[in-house]
Amino acid sequence: xxxxxxxxxxxxxxxxxxxxxxxxxxxxxxxxxxxxxxxxxxxxxxxxxxxxxxxxxxxxxxxxxxxxxxxxxxxxxxxxxxxxxxxxxxxxxxxxxxxxxxxxxxxxxxxxxxxxxxxxxxxxxxx
Amino acid sequence: xxxxxxxxxxxxxxxxxxxxxxxxxxxxxxxxxxxxxxxxxxxxxxxxxxxxxxxxxxxxxxxxxxxxxxxxxxxxxxxxxxxxxxxxxxxxxxxxxxxxxxxxxxxxxxxxxxxxxxxxxxxxxxxxxxxxxxxxxxxxxxxxxxxxxxxxxxxxxxxxxxxxxxxxxxxxxxxxxxxxxxxxxxxxxxxxxxxxxxxxxxxxxxxxxxxxxxxxxxxxxxxxxxxxxxxxxxxxxxxxxxxxxxxxxxxxxxxxxxxxxxxxxxxxxxxxxxxxxxxxxxxxxxxxxxxxxxxxxxxxxxxxxxxxxxxxxxxxxxxxxxxxxxxxxxxxxxxxxxxxxxxxxxxxxxxxxxxxxxxxxxxxxxxxxxxxxxxxxxxxxxxxxxxxxxxxxxxxxxxxxxxxx
Numbered sequence: 001x002x003x004x005x006x007x008x009x010x011x012x013x014x015x016x017x018x019x020x021x022x023x024x025x026x027x028x029x030x031x032x033x034x035x036x037x038x039x040x041x042x043x044x045x046x047x048x049x050x051x052x053x054x055x056x057x058x059x060x061x062x063x064x065x066x067x068x069x070x071x072x073x074x075x076x077x078x079x080x081x082x083x084x085x086x087x088x089x090x091x092x093x094x095x096x097x098x099x100x101x102x103x104x105x106x107x108x109x110x111x112x113x114x115x116x117x118x119x120x121x122x123x124x125x126x127x
Numbered sequence: 128x129x130x131x132x133x134x135x136x137x138x139x140x141x142x143x144x145x146x147x148x149x150x151x152x153x154x155x156x157x158x159x160x161x162x163x164x165x166x167x168x169x170x171x172x173x174x175x176x177x178x179x180x181x182x183x184x185x186x187x188x189x190x191x192x193x194x195x196x197x198x199x200x201x202x203x204x205x206x207x208x209x210x211x212x213x214x215x216x217x218x219x220x221x222x223x224x225x226x227x228x229x230x231x232x233x234x235x236x237x238x239x240x241x242x243x244x245x246x247x248x249x250x251x252x253x254x255x256x257x258x259x260x261x262x263x264x265x266x267x268x269x270x271x272x273x274x275x276x277x278x279x280x281x282x283x284x285x286x287x288x289x290x291x292x293x294x295x296x297x298x299x300x301x302x303x304x305x306x307x308x309x310x311x312x313x314x315x316x317x318x319x320x321x322x323x324x325x326x327x328x329x330x331x332x333x334x335x336x337x338x339x340x341x342x343x344x345x346x347x348x349x350x351x352x353x354x355x356x357x358x359x360x361x362x363x364x365x366x367x368x369x370x371x372x373x374x375x376x377x378x379x380x381x382x383x384x385x386x387x388x389x390x391x392x393x394x395x396x397x398x399x400x401x402x403x404x405x406x407x408x409x410x411x412x413x414x415x416x417x418x419x420x421x422x423x424x425x426x427x428x429x430x431x432x433x434x435x436x437x438x439x440x441x442x443x444x445x446x447x448x449x450x451x452x453x454x455x456x457x458x459x460x461x462x463x464x465x466x467x468x469x470x471x472x473x474x475x476x477x478x479x480x481x482x483x484x485x486x487x488x489x490x491x492x493x494x495x496x497x498x499x500x501x502x503x504x505x506x507x508x509x510x511x512x513x514x515x516x517x518x519x520x521x522x523x524x525x526x527x528x529x530x531x532x
Contacts, residue, residue, distance in 0.1 A: 007299055007300055007313035009296065009314070010295060010296060010298070016142075016143075016313055016317060016319070022142055022318075022319045022320050022321070023320040023323065023524070024142065024143070024144055024147055024149070025147060025148075025149065025150055025318075026147060028207050030207065030208070059323050059522045059524070060521070060522075061380065061381075061382070061521045061522060061524065062382070062384060062519070062521050063208060063238075063241060063382040063384075064241070064382065064384055065208055065241050065242060066241075066242045066243075067240050067241075067242065074384075074386070074515065074516075075515060075516060076384045076516045076519050078519070111516070121207065121208045121241075123210070125320070125323075125524070
């Protein structure tokens with residue numbers, strides 16, 4: 001490494017290196033089960049938006065929560081990255097332009113059946 | 128950020144940002160009980176009128192094994208759900224594009240359930256695992272097929288013991304956000320994601336139903352799958368590509384969201400005249416049967432080393448979770464056939480009510496064979512033949528367990 005940053009433990013083992021191609025968790029949000037409202041990932045302190053900083057790539061994972069037995073008629077929440085009330089996928093396409101702080105919203109929608117939509121944990125990663 | 132710290136690598140990727148609560152290693156979730164397969168769910172009100180339709184499901188129909196894991200979080204803090212990276216039990220399989228052939232066996236696993244245990248700060252996570260080879264599932268053989276879950280949480284949601292630094296571990300880097308919350312600590316093994324892979328769910332249909340007349344035993348064990356070739360992270364040992372050994376230093380985060388039910392039904396009826404002198408009667412009977420399997424999306428990573436591609440392949444497939452056969456038989460010597468048939472048919476119209484009949488028959492036996500697992504009988508047969516969340520695939524995040532061992 002010519003330039004960069006490393007952390008090591010007391011035995012000299014590398015704990016973290018700026019050479020790692022890693023992803024940073026930008027936000028985590030749990031959409032409640034059975035909700036019918038469109039929800040926005042974020043929090044009140046940043047106007048319900050995600051601070052994306054200088055990240056130019058993003059990934060969104062979804063994780064169903066609270067199923068009682070693992071076999072119910074579970075629909076996962078869908079999401080979109082704009083004002084369009086539709087869509088799903090795994091990529092969050094955000095143009096990282098503009099002056100700091102750069103923020104973006106993710107809209108969370110219910111699945112095909114709101115009554116059968118379980119709680120869904122959204123995690124947004126960027127780099 | 129008015130104040131704080133950001134670190135970037137040479138590709139301008141963000142590595143550390145003091146505004147974000149980075150996830151750190153919270154420990155390997157504790158296994159709770161042994162791996163178990165849900166027993167076949169077979170039952171009905173009686174065994175009448177089954178001369179042409181057997182009362183079993185195919186002995187070749189298999190489901191995977193469920194393993195329960197427990198992770199403690201900080202009491203009273205209401206932790207977010209942990210990120211649980213799954214280290215599969217074995218990765219010795221190969222894939223060849225020639226005839227879509229899989230060689231050897233490997234485990235296909237995923238996290239299928241995550242919930243907070245009521246009135247506690249513990250999280251309960253279930254994994255579903257099957258051993259596969261050449262695309263056909265078989266029941267895992269035992270404890271060696273149990274996956275391990277490497278779990279991550281923000282620092283303030285870990286248990287005090289998990290958050291504490293080791294004695295003498297006094298050097299490092301920590302960041303704090305504007306509220307004074309510690310968001311990163313180099314001493315506590317921050318999560319490192321080495322790569323992401325796009326994933327798609329398997330095709331909607333699973334195995335073609337095998338039908339018969341004298342021995343009706345449908346086999347739903349799913350065999351639909353998708354393959355995704357991907358470039359291995361640069362730090363993976365390239366020698367693994369050319370050797371028939373297990374790739375053990377791999378774990379992934381890709382919770383299962385897609386699930387599938389495949390079922391088939393049968394209906395038979397008849398009527399006649401029972402001669403018995405002055406007590407002669409007309410009679411009618413009807414019987415409905417329902418066979419089904421419920422499957423969840425699971426994943427495995429195999430190696431491919433042929434002329435077309437040399438690298439790794441992510442396989443997205445289904446693994447059987449539960450299966451069963453339930454039936455309802457009605458007979459009446461004083462009603463017309465149409466009435467009797469309607470009684471039986473109404474219970475086959477869809478599953479929940481028919482399964483409720485079976486629950487009364489089998490719940491006791493089931494509870495004794497599927498110990499330590501919460502089992503809500505009324506939800507066992509979740510919906511009619513079809514898929515849920517078929518278009519809702521997510522990315523798979525990769526990391527290495529050796530970072531945390």
